[in-house]
Amino acid sequence: MVTLDDLSLKDVTLDRLPRLKRLRELHFATRTEICVELPRNITHYMKHPDNPADSPELRAGKLYKYVMENKRPVIADENLLAGTTTARTIGVVLYPDFMALSIWPELETISRRKKNPFGITRAEIDELNFDIFPYWPDRTIQEVARKDNGNPLCQRIMERIVFYIATKVYCISHTVPNYAMVVERGLLDIIREARERELSLGGSKEDRAKKDFYQAAQLSLSGVISYAANLSREAERLAAKEVDTKRRQELLEMAEVCKRVPAGRPRTFREALNAIWICKIALHQENANVALSLGRLDQVLYPFYAEDIKRGMTLAEAVELIGCFWLKIADHVPLSPETGEELFGGSGSNQAVTLGGVDIKGADAVNDLTYVVLKATELLRLRDPNVNARYYPQVTKKEYLDRLCEVNINTGATPCFHNDASAVEALSGQGVSLEHARDYSSVGCVEPSSSGRTYGHTGCILMNLTSALEMALWGGKHRLTEDEQIGPKIKPAVAMTSFAEFKKAMETQLGWLIDQVVTLNNNLGRAHQKIHPTPMLSALMEGCLEKGKDVISGGATYNSSGAAMIGLADVVDSVTAIQEFIFDKKKFTMAEMISAINADWSGPYKKLQAMVKASPEKFGTDSRMAKANADWLIGFLHDTFQGKENYRGGKYTVGYWTMTNHAGFGALTGALPSGRMKNEPFASGITPVSGSAPVLTSCLNFVARLDHTRIADGHALNLKYTPSTTTMSRFANTVEAFFKMGGLQVQFNIIDRKTLEDARKYPEKYPDLFVRVSGYTAYFKDLNPHMQQEIITRAEYDLATGEEQKYG
Amino acid sequence: MFDIERLISGLSVDKALDRLGERFLKSLEDETAETFLEALLAFMKIKFMLDPAYRKNIEKFRGSYQFRSRDGGVAVLVKFEDGDMKIREKTSDDVNVTVSFKDGRALMNFLLSANRDILRGLLNNEVLVAGNLNYMYKFGFMANHLQLELTGNLP
Numbered sequence: 033m034v035t036l037d038d039l040s041l042k043d044v045t046l047d048r049l050p051r052l053k054r055l056r057e058l059h060f061a062t063r064t065e066i067c068v069e070l071p072r073n074i075t076h077y078m079k080h081p082d083n084p085a086d087s088p089e090l091r092a093g094k095l096y097k098y099v100m101e102n103k104r105p106v107i108a109d110e111n112l113l114a115g116t117t118t119a120r121t122i123g124v125v126l127y128p129d130f131m132a133l134s135i136w137p138e139l140e141t142i143s144r145r146k147k148n149p150f151g152i153t154r155a156e157i158d159e160l161n162f163d164i165f166p167y168w169p170d171r172t173i174q175e176v177a178r179k180d181n182g183n184p185l186c187q188r189i190m191e192r193i194v195f196y197i198a199t200k201v202y203c204i205s206h207t208v209p210n211y212a213m214v215v216e217r218g219l220l221d222i223i224r225e226a227r228e229r230e231l232s233l234g235g236s237k238e239d240r241a242k243k244d245f246y247q248a249a250q251l252s253l254s255g256v257i258s259y260a261a262n263l264s265r266e267a268e269r270l271a272a273k274e275v276d277t278k279r280r281q282e283l284l285e286m287a288e289v290c291k292r293v294p295a296g297r298p299r300t301f302r303e304a305l306n307a308i309w310i311c312k313i314a315l316h317q318e319n320a321n322v323a324l325s326l327g328r329l330d331q332v333l334y335p336f337y338a339e340d341i342k343r344g345m346t347l348a349e350a351v352e353l354i355g356c357f358w359l360k361i362a363d364h365v366p367l368s369p370e371t372g373e374e375l376f377g378g379s380g381s382n383q384a385v386t387l388g389g390v391d392i393k394g395a396d397a398v399n400d401l402t403y404v405v406l407k408a409t410e411l412l413r414l415r416d417p418n419v420n421a422r423y424y425p426q427v428t429k430k431e432y433l434d435r436l437c438e439v440n441i442n443t444g445a446t447p448c449f450h451n452d453a454s455a456v457e458a459l460s461g462q463g464v465s466l467e468h469a470r471d472y473s474s475v476g477c478v479e480p481s482s483s484g485r486t487y488g489h490t491g492c493i494l495m496n497l498t499s500a501l502e503m504a505l506w507g508g509k510h511r512l513t514e515d516e517q518i519g520p521k522i523k524p525a526v527a528m529t530s531f532a533e534f535k536k537a538m539e540t541q542l543g544w545l546i547d548q549v550v551t552l553n554n555n556l557g558r559a560h561q562k563i564h565p566t567p568m569l570s571a572l573m574e575g576c577l578e579k580g581k582d583v584i585s586g587g588a589t590y591n592s593s594g595a596a597m598i599g600l601a602d603v604v605d606s607v608t609a610i611q612e613f614i615f616d617k618k619k620f621t622m623a624e625m626i627s628a629i630n631a632d633w634s635g636p637y638k639k640l641q642a643m644v645k646a647s648p649e650k651f652g653t654d655s656r657m658a659k660a661n662a663d664w665l666i667g668f669l670h671d672t673f674q675g676k677e678n679y680r681g682g683k684y685t686v687g688y689w690t691m692t693n694h695a696g697f698g699a700l701t702g703a704l705p706s707g708r709m710k711n712e713p714f715a716s717g718i719t720p721v722s723g724s725a726p727v728l729t730s731c732l733n734f735v736a737r738l739d740h741t742r743i744a745d746g747h748a749l750n751l752k753y754t755p756s757t758t759t760m761s762r763f764a765n766t767v768e769a770f771f772k773m774g775g776l777q778v779q780f781n782i783i784d785r786k787t788l789e790d791a792r793k794y795p796e797k798y799p800d801l802f803v804r805v806s807g808y809t810a811y812f813k814d815l816n817p818h819m820q821q822e823i824i825t826r827a828e829y830d831l832a833t834g835e836e837q838k839y840g
Numbered sequence: 841m842f843d844i845e846r847l848i849s850g851l852s853v854d855k856a857l858d859r860l861g862e863r864f865l866k867s868l869e870d871e872t873a874e875t876f877l878e879a880l881l882a883f884m885k886i887k888f889m890l891d892p893a894y895r896k897n898i899e900k901f902r903g904s905y906q907f908r909s910r911d912g913g914v915a916v917l918v919k920f921e922d923g924d925m926k927i928r929e930k931t932s933d934d935v936n937v938t939v940s941f942k943d944g945r946a947l948m949n950f951l952l953s954a955n956r957d958i959l960r961g962l963l964n965n966e967v968l969v970a971g972n973l974n975y976m977y978k979f980g981f982m983a984n985h986l987q988l989e990l991t992g993n994l995p
Contacts, residue, residue, distance in 0.1 A: 134973075137980025140988050140995055141953040154995060161981060162896060169903075169936075169974035178972065188970065193962060374958040514965055700962055711963075 036347075036400050039435045041407040044348045049411070051110055052355040056412055058109060059122070060799050064365045065151035066142070067118035068159055070317055071128040073099050075164045078171075087241065089582055092318075092565040093248025099317050100255030105266035107286070110279065112356045113306045114263040114286050115313050117321075117364040124150050124367050126160075127320050128168045129564060130202050134369045136165055147373045148814055150365075174201040177552075177559035186552035193375075194512045194700045196495040196549045197693070200556035203320035204564075204584060206491040206594070208327040208384075208473045209572040210484025214311050215304045215332060218297040219253045222571055226250045229577060242580030245587075248567035249577070256314040256568065257295045263310070264290035301345065304336040305357050311572065312361075318568050321364065323476025323491060325384040326417060327483045330402040331391070337401045347404060354408035362416045375696030378815035380415040382691070382808040386473035386483075388432060389422025389452045394470060396424075398432050409446060410439045413800060418808040420474035424452035425771045430764070437763040441755070441782050445804045448478065448748075448779035451771040454740045455480040458776065461741040462685060464590060477689040477807020478717075478777050479594055479746035485574035487583040487680070490594030490687065490745055493549050496697040497599040497665075498704060498714065501606055503541040504534065505626060511702045519544045526623045531615040535664065538607065543672055546595075550676045550684065553593060557679035560584045584680070591682030594745035595673055598690045598697050601651040601715040604665060605706035605724065608651075608658045609644050619643065629703040632710045645707040645724075652720025652731040662738060670742035687745025688718040689807040695818035713822035716806035717748030720827065726836045728829045732766065736773035748807040749778040752828040754837060758782050762831040779804045781823070785837075788812065788824045847882060853890055860886050861990050868952075868987070873944035877907055880951075880983060881918060885925045887986065897982050899923045903975045904935040910942050937971035937979075951983045954993075 046053045077098045082091060106116040118125055126132035135142060139157045142150050169175065178187055189195050199206075213222060230246035233239040264287045271283035285302075292298065293307035308326075315324055337350060366381055387405055391397040409419050421436045422428075436447055452470070459469035459480055468482040475481045479490035500519075502510045508519035519541045528534050560566075561584050569583055570576040576587030613619040620640060628637035649655040651662055666686075673684035698713035706721065708714075715721040718735055725731040728751075735749050753763065763780075770778055781804050791798040795813035802809050803823050812820065828837045847863075848856035860883040867879035887894045898920045905918040908931065917935070919926045941947040946966035949957055961967060969976050988994045 133977045136974075136977035137951075137984055138953050139981060140984060143995060145953075152995075157995065165978070166901065169972060169978065172974060175972050175974060183971070191969070191973070370953065370956065371958050371962075375962075512963070512965055699959060 033399055034403070036403055039403050039431060040438065041347055041351065041403060044351050044407055044411070046411050048348060049352050049355065051112075052352055052359075052411065055109060055111060055356070055359050059359055059362060059414070062121045063151050064122045064124060064148075065120045066156065067120045067123035067125060068156050068164065069104060069119045070099065071126045071132055071164045072159065073102050074128055075167050079167060087244040088562055089241075089244045089248040089565045089567065093251035093567045096252040096314075096318055096568055097255035100252070100259040100314055103259050103262075103317065105259070105262040107263070107266055107270055107283070110282075111359060112282065112286070112302065112353060113309050113360050114267060114290050115259075115306070115310050115360070117313055117316050122363055122365060124365050125316060125320065126367060127203070128164060129172050130320055131172070131174070132367065133165055133168055133172065134372075135367060136161070138370055145370060145373070147377055147816060148368065171563070172201075173556060173559045173564060176563055177555045180559065180562070181555045184551070184555065186548040186555070189518065189548050190552060192513055192518075194496060194510065194697065195499045195518070195545060196493060198549060198552045198556055199322065199492055199494065200489070200553060200560060203322050204489055204560055204566060205319050205322040205324040206476050206479070206489050207487055207569070207583075208325045208475055208481055208483050209311070209315060209569060210574050211308045211311065211327055211572070212332045212484060213572055213574075214294055214307050215298055215336065218293065218295055218307070219257055219311075220295045221297070222577070223250045223253050225577055226571065229580065245567070245570070245580050245582055248565065248582075249571040252567040253571055256311065259314065260290045260294060260310050264288075298336060301333065301336040301340040301350065302353055304333055305353055309357060309360050314568050315572070316364070318566050320366065321381040321383065322366065323382040323384065325473060325475045326386075327473040328386045328389075328471070330387050330399060330405055331397060334399050334401045337404070341400075350401070350404045351408050351411070354405050355412055358408055358412050358414055358417060362414050374816060375699060376692045376816075378805070378810045378819055379692055380418075380808060380810060382476045383417045384420050384474045384476055385417040386420045386422060387447065388428060389450070390424050390427055390470050392467040392470050394427070396428050398428055402432070403435065406435060406439050406447070410442050413443050413802060415802050415809050415811055418477070419447035420450055420478070421447040422450045422452050422455070423767070423771065425768060427452070430768075433764045433767060434760055437760050437767065440780055441758060441760065441763065443802075444783050445781050445802050445809050448777065448804065448807075449767050449771075450474060450478070450480070450777050451775055453771070454774055454776040458740050458744045462592065462683065462744050468590075474746070477691060477746070478748045479687055479689070480744075482590055484572075485588060486590040486592065487573060487588035488590070488592045488594055488685070490685075491596055492553050492593050493595035494691070494693050495545060495549055495595060495597055496693075496701075497542075497597050497603045498606075498697070498701050500538060500541040500545050501603050501704070502701075504537040508541065512700060526626060528622065531611045534610060534615075535607070539668055542668065546669075546672050546676070549595070550673075550678075554679040557584065561679070586680035586682070591678070591680040593678040593682060593684050594687055595684055596687045596689050596745065597669060598693045599714040600662070600665070600688050600718055601721050602704055602706055602708055604651040604658055604662045605721055606704045607661050607665070608649050608655070609647065609705045609707070611657060611661070612647060612649050613644060625705055629705060632703045633707065641707045644705070650720065650724040652725030652734045653727070654730050654734075659734060659737070666738060666742050685744035687743060687747055689746060689748035690714070690716050691807060692805055692810075692815065692819045694806060695816065695822050698822075699818045713818050716750045716822065716826070718743075719748070719750045719806075722825050722827045723836070725827060728766065728831075728834045728836070731827075732770045732775065733773060736770055736775035740774060740776040743776060747776055749775070750781075750804060750806055750826060751778065752781045752783065752826050754784055754828055754830045755782050756784075757830045757832040759831070766831070779807075781826070785824055785828060788820075792820050792824065848886065856886055857890055864986065865990055867944070868948065871945075873948045876944035876948045877914060877916065880986070881916065881927050883986060884982065885927060888923070888925050894985070895923055898925060901978075903978065904932070905975065905979060906932060906935045906938040907947070908938065908940045910940055935971065936975040937969060937973070939976065940968040940970075942966045951980055952987055953984050954987060
């Protein structure tokens with residue numbers, strides 16, 4: 033329920049919240065450092081106390097109990113919430129059984145590399161090199177999966193980089209834990225339930241497996257409670273020597289908070305926030321934070337907020353607490369080796385928080401806390417969390433949409449907008465009940481997922497669609513891998529006589545790629561089951577306690593796997609160009625097209641390129657031909673992925689969001705039939721290629737009319753509006769119109785090219801400039817040059833005319 | 841090609857280290873880096889023999905590496921076992937990791953962090969690694985360390 037008179041909370045400013053102001057300044061002034069605490073503890077445990085005779089679940093339960101009990105309680109600044117992801121102010125967590133070893137070659141240079149350097153001491157380098165890393169070369173998920181499956185083709189294909197990425201080598205994040213359980217029950221009650229269920233079981237093989245799972249859940253959660261107790265003791269210790277009376281009182285309150293939560297049910301807004309934060313820290317020890325998302329915080333926390341407001345908490349105090357939480361969430365940075373930085377760098381942890389929308393009965397769920405959270409977001413302008421706002425045309429109020437647009441204008445890049453009507457329909461199409469579908473949150477970038485009850489690993493696959501196009505053109509070969517026969521050997525495109533034949537070739541290569549990447553994801557999933565069950569996440573996921581199963585083994589209520597497609601608009605435009613110019617109008621032959629792209633459209637092919645680029649038959653326009661090709665491609669991908677089963681018995685869903693991968697994959701890809709030149713970034717997400725969709729309404733109409741029930745893993749439509757012409761009402765009207773036509777999601781950068789060009793040239797002038805990439809937000813200075821270029825050249829629309837501003 | 845005995849015969853321990861270190865550095869400056877692998881492996885081997893701190897990298901370590909040039913001109917098997925490094929000019933499939941490279945410059949670009957051009961390496965399909973990547977990461981550390989030490993750039 034909304035009771036606020038001023039939805040913008042104009043009286044709440046950073047100047048009136050000096051703690052947040054100082055913490056924000058500290059955040060941007062702090063150097064990111066590698067933290068060796070977690071790999072040290074995991075390695076020590078695995079070398080010594082671990083019992084390999086235990087089941088994988090039990091081993092994991094004991095391990096994470098040890099990890100949490102031995103995690104250093106750090107209270108380093110004046111944040112009101114206790115606990116840190118790492119032992120550093122801003123730390124990089126290393127997961128030795130995932131991809132930590134990838135920075136081994138760079139340990140002695142990583143603190144001095146040009147892009148996103150991480151601090152590390154000599155002692156830490158030596159500890160990693162001599163003590164920690166040597167234990168792991170044969171024990172990582174990637175290598176266990178390789179060995180168990182005989183170094184399969186699907187894994188070798190991934191290592192060629194340009195075809196796809198299967199992210200389970202990094203973690204199984206990309207989900208929303210059930211934080212409602214944490215604040216409604218507390219961990220002791222969950223432990224009690226696990227204990228009761230364990231004691232009710234018999235001695236069958238199945239029951240013994242369940243018992244191990246329940247024991248693992250109890251052990252790991254008891255470790256979390258120990259960590260909170262350690263934080264409490266640390267707060268008391270600091271309070272005892274604190275001379276400032278006010279700070280001493282804060283520390284004593286913090287000690288009390290951590291004595292209570294997350295073990296018990298919180299009583300206050302602050303306790304509830306700290307309970308969620310401590311659990312989030314714990315989940316980060318278990319899995320790398322790649323889009324481990326927060327869910328519907330304004331719904332989960334509202335009862336605590338409302339009670340505290342009744343007790344006298346001010347709006348400013350509520351904003352301050354949310355702000356403290358936001359700064360905590362931003363206390364760690366993902367690990368990225370140099371190659372990763374070069375191709376895909378700049379990404380945060382993509383922790384989505386979801387606001388607004390409807391409740392499980394379909395009524396407007398926007399409340400006062402929604403606006404408090406928006407205010408904290410507006411004031412702090414941080415990369416994380418990635419704020420996602422749900423809007424249901426004609427159910428949620430227009431004034432709410434106006435406020436979302438206002439925050440987007442003021443921050444330049446957040447929140448992003450989801451259409452409840454379409455998202456609920458897309459989830460229902462995947463077998464999610466209506467009530468559960470209405471209770472969806474965004475995961476990571478944009479992926480809708482029923483909150484706290486779905487293990488959907490929505491970003492487990494990132495597939496480069498243009499690699500299938502390449503293989504369709506060259507008989508199963510790819511220009512990057514030269515003469516190697518990668519995909520099925522088929523007739524080269526020059527010998528094809530019809531567009532139908534070319535489409536069939538595309539389907540052959542796409543189908544083969546999908547087979548490979550699904551096999552790989554399933555192999556990696558089984559490797560997780562074997563060596564990396566996740567008892568803490570499982571204990572905080574609806575379904576797992578009922579079934580007595582880990583999430584990685586199918587314990588969640590809903591099980592699916594999400595595959596994100598990279599390069600949609602580039603492929604649609606390429607296929608459409610082949611249809612239009614080669615087969616329909618016969619303006620040139622396939623051989624000429626291939627010569628042109630092999631020559632990167634240079635020399636005699638420049639005229640050809642101009643003709644192709646000038647064609648109105650493009651993704652994001654009124655073109656029927658392009659729309660038909662987009663429908664065909666999206667339909668084929670959906671049908672093929674849905675025909676596959678994941679290792680948990682769930683389905684694969686398809687999405688169109690790209691993080692920074694459209695720039696990375698683009699940098700590795702040659703010229704395309706669409707007129708795109710080699711190495712240029714692909715269009716992001718489900719966004720048209722820059723310069724090819726000149727009219728905003730056509731662009732919105734094109735994307736809105738795509739079948740969103742075949743896009744159940746979400747999409748990111750990335751648009752840029754010229755600030756000077758972006759009034760709140762114009763902005764809101766475009767979102768409303770897009771959603772009424774059926775659009776699923778849209779997000780905006782409200783920034784002009786001139787500012788971005790200046791930020792590229794003088795990054796020191798823009799330390800906190802953040803931008804929407806493709807789903808999430810990032811600091812512009814952290815992005816690699818390809819990605820910066822993509823953001824700069826991304827289509828920018830003038831809302832006064834509704835037309836694209838020409839670049840250059 | 842990998843006759844270290846010949847390279848250091850008649851030299852004192854310090855001189856041998858210096859000689860091979862200089863040779864390694866020189867190979868980095870060479871346009872084609874034709875001798876890079878040979879110079880790297882020779883220097884690595886003598887460092888393991890003479891420098892206990894560096895030898896710590898391969899104590900209790902077992903790992904085998906096949907380095908192979910695409911044109912078939914170079915095929916070197918490197919084995920680490922209990923503090924010892926063995927270099928043989930032969931091919932074997934029974935290794936932890938196989939590295940195929942276009943030329944010495946490509947391999948150098950792949951292995952050493954300093955002045956690396958990652959994109960060029962990928963775009964030119966210069967180096968292919970097959971097998972357990974973690975072994976390659978370890979080798980990468982040992983190779984980078986040598987360069988950083990010789991150039992006075994260790995952190």
